[in-house]
Amino acid sequence: MRVRVGIIILPDQPWSVARQRWQRAERYGFHTAWTYDHLGWRDLVDGPWFDAVPTLTAAAGVTDRIRLGTFVASANFRHPVHFAREATALDDISAGRLVLGLGAGGAGFDERVLGAPVLTPRQRADRFAEFVSLLDQLLRADRVTWSGRYYTAVDARSTPGCTQRPRAPFIVAANGPRGMALAARYGQGWVTTGTRSDDLDEWWRSVAEAAARFDDALAAGGRDPASIERHLSLDAAPVFSLSGAGYFADAVGRAAELGFTDVATHWPREAGWYAGREAVLEEVAGTVLANLPSNQP
Template sequence: MSLRLSTVILPHRRWHEGGGATWQRAEDLGFHAAYTYDHLSWRVPFRDGPWFGAVPTLTAAAVVTDHIRLGTLVTSPNFRHPVTLAKELISLDDISGGRITLGIGAGGSGFDATAVGQEPWTLRERADRFAEFVPLLDRLLTEDTTTYTGKFYAAGDVRNIPGCVQNPRLPFAVAATGPRGLRLAARYGQAWVTTGDPQLYETGTPDQSIQAIRGQVEKLGEACEEIGRSATPDVENGGIEKILLTGFTPEFRSPGGSAEGHPLDSLDAFVDFAGRHAELGFTEIVVHWPIPDTPFAADEKVFEQIATEAVEQLGRPGS
């Protein structure tokens, strides 16, 4: 399978002040997918500025685009319930004509962790909730009627008719690095998502990052093998795709952490970065849409050149 290039568009711009045009431009540039974060607010410098909801944003994006895939990267249980989320996703999949991917993860300890009044969950509780959240969401998106009572979540005679446009449901891209999360990705994910090893961002090297990610890929393969699933990216034959959300590995440190500079400094630098990760088995690489004066700042002309030329460059012999 050839490498795909996608983008993340943060929901920080008012729709009629350029927000909508960004999604249209992403489609025009040929990105495979355009994702957005699903948070109630996010870290500095976005914490005290405009920040909009993921599902309404994706709904609007679905209306102004035609073929680009859309999705969250990622949704978590921090402020979501499987029953209400399923209804929103079925609606969104219908509005988009079957173009939605759900990126989903266990959540973290950031601002969303206590936004609806709960005490912060421990790492163990986040994992426990995630292990219940994903299977229930899978049922809700594939069954006309669902009844379930668990430790954390319940569904009482919930009706989800007509279900998703995509069959049997919209795809899950499960973000995970630990053993329990990787087992969920292996069982329920059409794709697996990683950002690399966050402990290496500040002081690690690109080579150390590659080794850490290679280890994650190997553990995903072991989780797939446990249930008799192929770890290849051939989803139609039971495989699982692999997605790298960039921006959080040493190469993206400022100044750039690799000999070639920051991956978004030039087409060549990005092709080098993407090629090294494609060799690990990644089928999709996601870059953040440039935002000036933030960690995601980048030259827009270079960014557009990467969007339109990188995949072809990677496909050439010797790349």
């Protein structure tokens, strides 16, 4: 199987606990270690919860090879001008290991906490298009001036730019046509969660349908399908991917059959979201990851 495996480490633990998880992720052989980018998330909103950028900065300091990324940076509260500066610093500190997962931002706490007007789905898509386009320009050009509906930049600077050239890669999260078109235009990768379902087979069908729609988006944009990564969040399924090593191996294989180049699982938590046993994670590292030559950075 030519699939790379990443792991998402929720920023819900103090660094005294989280540090060893990021180090173990590298030691286990995961290709990328990701973290969520939220001001608060679902029923974990009352904390503890820590910010993505300093978490990734700290992770860069205690690892050497594993790629590090946002899964996914949210347009709900990130401004492209400031986020471009953060990304430039992160890419420098990590010696070019940064991956920028980008998302439109959904309804919920992140949308309400700043007191901004609630957007319609169409407005959210409009804002995301502007977010991605402006961030791309900021990370490529020395100076950018922009006047849009949702963002403004006046002679914004990006010196010295990213360590990776022309910029850190974008992994664009999208299930709908407009988001997929953005991924086809700006992305070095695309990530999907499929469509939420309590039926596992139905969820896999939705993933296959999303992959087919993305093929269409690439064709419409004149993009070579071989030039873009395809990422699947396995835990959007109704079964936690680390419920067992055998189940995980089957899920990775199924993703590979659908043309995905990368999959992501979550670090097991004691209870609640992504509840599981670290013993399964260790078994997966010793069996599945060990047999994936493409998983090394």
